[in-house]
Amino acid sequence: MFTGPRALIDHDALRANLALVRRHAPASRIWAVVKADAYGHGLLEVAATLSQAHGLAVARVEEGVRLREAGLGLPILVLEGAIFPGEVEVAARHRLELALHQEEQVALLEQSRAHPPLRVWIKVDTGMHRLGVQPEAVPALIDRLARCSRLVGPPGLMTHLANADCPEDGLTLRQCERLRALAPPGALLSIGNSAGILAFPAARTDWVRPGIMLYGSSPFARPTAAELGLRPVMTLQTRLIAIKPLRRGDAVGYAGTWVCPEDMAIGVAGIGYGDGYPRHAPSGTPVLVAGRRAPLVGRVSMDMISIDLRGLPDVKLGDPVTLWGKGISVDEIAASAGTISYELLCRVTPRVRREHLGALPRERRVL
Numbered sequence: 001m002f003t004g005p006r007a008l009i010d011h012d013a014l015r016a017n018l019a020l021v022r023r024h025a026p027a028s029r030i031w032a033v034v035k036a037d038a039y040g041h042g043l044l045e046v047a048a049t050l051s052q053a054h055g056l057a058v059a060r061v062e063e064g065v066r067l068r069e070a071g072l073g074l075p076i077l078v079l080e081g082a083i084f085p086g087e088v089e090v091a092a093r094h095r096l097e098l099a100l101h102q103e104e105q106v107a108l109l110e111q112s113r114a115h116p117p118l119r120v121w122i123k124v125d126t127g128m129h130r131l132g133v134q135p136e137a138v139p140a141l142i143d144r145l146a147r148c149s150r151l152v153g154p155p156g157l158m159t160h161l162a163n164a165d166c167p168e169d170g171l172t173l174r175q176c177e178r179l180r181a182l183a184p185p186g187a188l189l190s191i192g193n194s195a196g197i198l199a200f201p202a203a204r205t206d207w208v209r210p211g212i213m214l215y216g217s218s219p220f221a222r223p224t225a226a227e228l229g230l231r232p233v234m235t236l237q238t239r240l241i242a243i244k245p246l247r248r249g250d251a252v253g254y255a256g257t258w259v260c261p262e263d264m265a266i267g268v269a270g271i272g273y274g275d276g277y278p279r280h281a282p283s284g285t286p287v288l289v290a291g292r293r294a295p296l297v298g299r300v301s302m303d304m305i306s307i308d309l310r311g312l313p314d315v316k317l318g319d320p321v322t323l324w325g326k327g328i329s330v331d332e333i334a335a336s337a338g339t340i341s342y343e344l345l346c347r348v349t350p351r352v353r354r355e356h357l358g359a360l361p362r363e364r365r366v367l
């Protein structure tokens with residue numbers, strides 16, 4: 001019997017969120033971003049469901065290879081491209097499309113040994129200042145790539161938005177305009193991440209690259225995921241493993257950072273930072289015990305958290321405790337813990353059992 005924490009992955013919600021992307025960007029093709037183990041949800045299971053998109057996007061060549069080896073046939077884009085000698089050939093053999101964000105990657109392509117033709121995207125730094133070639137270098141690069149014999153079609157142009165989660169920030173529109181101004185006639189463009197797709201029509205280009213919204217989290221403080229019509233995909237759950245009657249003045253957990261203001265019951269739930277629950281979640285961060293909200297109190301330990309049960313006199317040992325997901329948004333927990341949903345979702349550790357629910361394309365319910 002498995003009694004530890006579980007991450008329930010709702011594939012119907014995943015499909016509904018993909019449908020929402022389609023409604024926002026009906027003329028765009030969709031790279032569903034599944035890097036980092038599909039934001040912690042399980043790469044192969046999520047990719048199988050999201051193969052209803054037009055393509056999948058990963059950060060690294062080895063993530064793309066895993067998808068191909070699992071039999072996924074749709075286009076796969078490697079967002080960081082090939083970095084090291086040999087990676088171009090591996091990518092080409094696995095029909096991975098490559099981003100080219102620096103001159104060295106073009107040289108790698110030119111020096112690569114015989115391999116099947118591949119498709120590339122020039123990643124342009126239009127204002128993020130992380131990866132990307134400078135806009136003024138693009139025309140010469142396009143000419144250079146035209147002389148490269150092992151490419152399929154002309155390169156696409158892509159860029160990544162730095163501030164699209166702040167819709168009032170003018171940088172996003174400037175980034176979109178910079179990329180569009182560089183595009184030769186007929187070149188495919190890719191701009192929008194989730195925030196771009198939701199807030200900026202100019203970012204809804206030939207291809208868009210949604211990540212976090214597919215998993216049911218809002219890229220904005222407002223509107224919330226629920227207001228946007230997004231459904232949570234991961235529900236992180238555990239159980240109450242102890243209920244302790246404590247006295248007024250008793251200090252709870254390591255360093256005794258929270259002190260009982262009266263005689264009261266404290267619940268202990270079997271989940272902690274060893275499972276990926278954020279250690280820096282402060283007292284007051286909400287959880288759901290048997291479906292009702294209660295605040296976490298004291299420090300998060302490796303395997304346990306403590307919960308103030310004063311509002312819930314009737315809960316019992318073994319009752320389910322939901323940390324985020326259905327009924328309590330991961331965005332609310334992230335805000336309370338001073339981080340973002342992306343980090344919480346990606347950091348759920350392997351000892352948390354993933355259970356895949358809803359209509360699944362394969363028999364892959366539990367890994």
Ligand SMILES: Cc1ncc(COP(=O)(O)O)c(C=O)c1O
Nearest residue numbers: 033079160193194209210211212
């Ligand atoms: C290049 C690129 N495109 C798209 C995405 C997806 O972004 P989001 O999860 O905010 O939709 C990411 C994620 O970090 C990215 O790095």
